[in-house]
Amino acid sequence: MTRSLWLRTLAQPGRSAVLAAILGAGAMLASSSPSVAAAPKVSTDKGVVIGFVEDGVARFYGIPYAKPPIGKLRWRPPVEPEAWKKPLQATKFGPQCLQVTTLGPFAGPQNTNEDCLYLNVYAPQSAIGGGRKLPVIVWIHGGGNVDGASDAYDGSKMATDGKTIVVTLNYRLNLMGFFAHPAINAEGHLFANYGVMDQQAVLKWVQANIGKFGGDAGNVTLGGQSAGASDTMANMTSPLAKGLFHRAILQSGVGSTTPLATAETNAKNMSVAAGCGSGTDEDTAKCLRKLPAEKIFDLAGTQSANGPYISGLIEDGQIIQRRFVDTIASGDFNKMPVMSGATIDEAMFSLGITQYFREGRTPLTKADYDARIATYGGPTFPENAQERVKKLYPLSAYESPLLALDAIQTDTTQCTQHNTNVLLSGQVPVYAYQFADRTAPTYFPKMEGYLSLAYHTADIQYLFIGWHGGNEGIPHDLNKKQRKLSDELVEAWTNFAWSGNPNGSGDSPWPRFKNKKNLPGILEQNIPFSTAITDAAFTAEHKCQLWDSILSYHPLKTATN
Known part of the structure; x- marks a missing residue:
């Protein structure tokens, strides 16, 4: 994309006014050294969070969006955290989620953390507390839904260059996040896709809180790469995510699902291997929840390969109703502009x-x-x-x-x-x-x-x-x-967040895909x-x-x- 295209994008109604206001607010902040030096402070629905500023970006790390899913909360839908009375110092990333398989140098370190449901926010410094309405990009990390973490994804460039609010998150992985044992499925709550439930909890947190960070809850883009793209597709096709986001980015992935019966077999086999037996009653569920995290770590696989009990995204019938292609073909999905591609x-x-x-x-x-x-x-x-x-x-x-x-x-x-x-x-x-x-x-x-x-x-x-x-x-x-190409990609991704069009407006240089063989x-x-x-x-x-x-x-x- 050319610089002239970027300038034309800024000239769009609404966006130019917002950006001018932000730049003006930035100039006022620059003239007041105490404001520049002050740590950004935001009041969320659970309490005050205090972040820090680096290179003009207000950063808030390690904000809890759910209670730790441990003990009786293991393999249950995420539960809202308790409010905190003292301001939360949001200056360190939350722990990564339990993972054993690293996909070579892609992820890690291996760990047994269950207390890991935290999110991070990146925002232009001048947007905090200014009543702005900037687009929001919620990014789901990749890793096969078995590994990875949000702390590797620095959203500052999309925040500053594209004037967007970027939210990254950790979510339950491997056996902790995608598990469908019949004893647990029968408890009367949503089941199987706990990692996707975590993502939907973050989207609900965004709806409740992002306005205080300068974001527009009515303009949320959900995106991800690899498994993050598959999870984005899961949310596009999930009736439980309706209205929680408005655009989708599928970066190197469209996803596949595992039939519920197969996932249940995997979970029952894991239960036997863990010493909890082949039952499907309440006692079996209790045994599974009492397992040490280290035991589940051992059963999830090795550094180089997944174990035999991993199921991935599961067709549970409620969160993921059926195969993605069938849901899309039926037309019964959350319709929105989509950016989709691979390497x-x-x-x-x-x-x-x-x-x-x-x-x-x-x-x-x-x-x-x-x-x-x-x-x-x-x-x-x-x-x-x-x-x-x-x-x-x-x-x-x-x-x-x-x-x-x-x-x-x-x-x-x-x-x-x-x-x-x-x-x-x-x-x-x-x-x-x-x-x-x-x-x-x-x-x-x-x-x-x-x-x-x-x-x-x-x-x-x-x-x-x-x-x-x-x-x-x-x-x-x-x-x-490569930095020039990076500028172009950031421009496209954030233009898409603003307008649903990576060009900002028009059909050049990136034409809309129309399935016409001989047209660009x-x-x-x-x-x-x-x-x-x-x-x-x-x-x-x-x-x-x-x-x-x-x-x-x-x-x-x-x-x-």
């Missing part, structure tokens, strides 16, 4: 994790390629699926098995997200993209033969400056050209500039004709009313 080398993330945990971190081989081809056999695929995949992705056409696997696995992901965009675009405004900067810095260590390229998660650092994965991720800075409809974000490409070019690049014909989960084939 051009999505698979380099999972392939990097595979190599990261190998002994000696040795490169992927022909055996890995053959194993991947073999996955396209069985009753859910056409008889000739393996041969067709191998013909379109011959190992001889690539410099290494790594690059061949990247192409195969990335294309399945891209085509799946594309088909969901098609399904959505007939009902709501959709802005589609693919992130294509293959110079993006990596937080993986140097590994023989590994190329990170435009890997899954590469684009997070362009929005949340300084992001570098978890405690084992390698910190890095963006170079001048997908923005390819890249250096030195971003370009709108046609739907036909995108689907040809990712060989979607092949994947649409052999993947059983193609939403346009399988979605039913």
Whole structure:
């Protein structure tokens, strides 16, 4: 996006007036040194919170939005916290939620925290207490719904450059957040998707409190990356989130769900493994809630892999009623503008994790390629699926098995997200993209033969400056050209929060996705500039004709009313 486009965006009715007021308030604050030095203070519905200012951004860390989900509150819907009498010093992040699997250097450290339901707020300093009405971006971190934490996501650039209020959050993960044991399901409360319930509790907190931080509760964008995108989709399709947000960002993910019966089987097997037996009565529920957190940690998996009891998002019938594609096809979802896309080398993330945990971190081989081809056999695929995949992705056409696997696995992901965009675009405004900067810095260590390229998660650092994965991720800075792309992405994301249109207004440089094969409809974000490409070019690049014909989960084939 050009600077002139940004200026045109500022000229929109309403936004320019708000920004002028903010700038004016900032000038008055600058002339009064005591005000500049003072720590920002906000009265929430539970008490006063005191934050701090850094680089013109008012920051409030570790605000509790629910009681600690421990003891009898484990595997129950979040409960509002008690009010606090003394001002809360909101200057430190709350604890991360229990996690064991780190996805290589993506997340961590491993921990057994259950007291972890806290959120953070980033706001332009001049917005605090000024009666502003700035758009709100609520961001859900990724990590497969098994790991990750909000403290890695610094929302200050979107707060300052885009004049928005950014809220990040921790939510229950893995077995703590997604668990459907029949003994607990029968207790008469919402069940299974406790992590999604936590997210909805944050959205309710935003409705009650964000005005005091300068935010507009009537203009809330919910977004996330990877699992955070899947969770955003869960909330888009959840009747319990109706009216709590108004725009959605699906960054590298559209999500899939686990049938309730499968999730219940996983939970019952976990109960047996934990020593609580195979029962489904009240005593079994009590036993499960008395388990030490360390025991659940052990059953959730290892650093390199999920355990056998992990279910992910669950079709519980109330929070998530059924498969996302079926809900969208029915038209019975929370309709709003959507921004949706993925990276051009999505698979380099999972392939990097595979190599990261190998002994000696040795490169992927022909055996890995053959194993991947073999996955396209069985009753859910056409008889000739393996041969067709191998013909379109011959190992001889690539410099290494790594690059061949990247192409195969990335294309399945891209085509799946594309088909969901098609399904959505007939009902709501959709802005589609693919992130294509293959110079993006990596937080993986140097590994023989590994190329990170435009890997899954590469684009997070362009929005949340300084992001570098978890405690084992390698910190890095963006170079001048990458900072320019970062400016463009922040501009687009915050324009979308303001207006539901990443351009601010109009249809350039980012056209609305209209599922017209020969019209520009997908923005390819890249250096030195971003370009709108046609739907036909995108689907040809990712060989979607092949994947649409052999993947059983193609939403346009399988979605039913």
